[in-house]
Amino acid sequence: MKSFNLILLVVCSFVYSQEELKDKLPYYEVPEYAEEFTAGTMAARMVDALGFRYYWASKDLNEKDLAYRLNEKGRSTAETINHIYELSIIIVNSTLQKPNSRGDKVEMTYKEKRTATLNNLKKASDILHVSNDISQFKIIFGEQKIPFWNQINGPIADAIWHCGQIAVYRRVTKNPINPKVNHFTGKIRN
Structure with missing residues (x-):
């Protein structure tokens, strides 16, 4: 009987670790920092910091968490998750030099939005990291092309703000x- 339990434990551990690998998302930890400071590596690091904060603020939310709102006028956590997802689209579209469109609503679950948001941020960071000239990246709405500077004080800062909001709501x-979670090091303490 003991050997059967041991075999069962090994099989379950293997299945669990395979499941964990399959569902691995970016930003469990902040990636290693770049060797040199450039506009691209600095912008990428800001997006990475956002990704890390979002990863942990949005991890394992339950129905009670998602439904919570401070008052009738404020967004619920689920609505805030949606807003951060929309901000991540603006961030990644800028790096892809792709226009943003308003009103393209796709129904997704919380987990799908979380995954898409983290992947959008990772894609944007990867592009920024290797870019020598981030001035080429504009936020595009129709004919309007907004400089990358607005990305920093706009969508990136706004999303970081909302990650803090989710963290408070979770409490x-x-x-x-x-x-x-150690936000200073971007790592998980042992």
């Missing part, structure tokens, strides 16, 4: 983020 709903 209220008694589901705080992992206490081992």
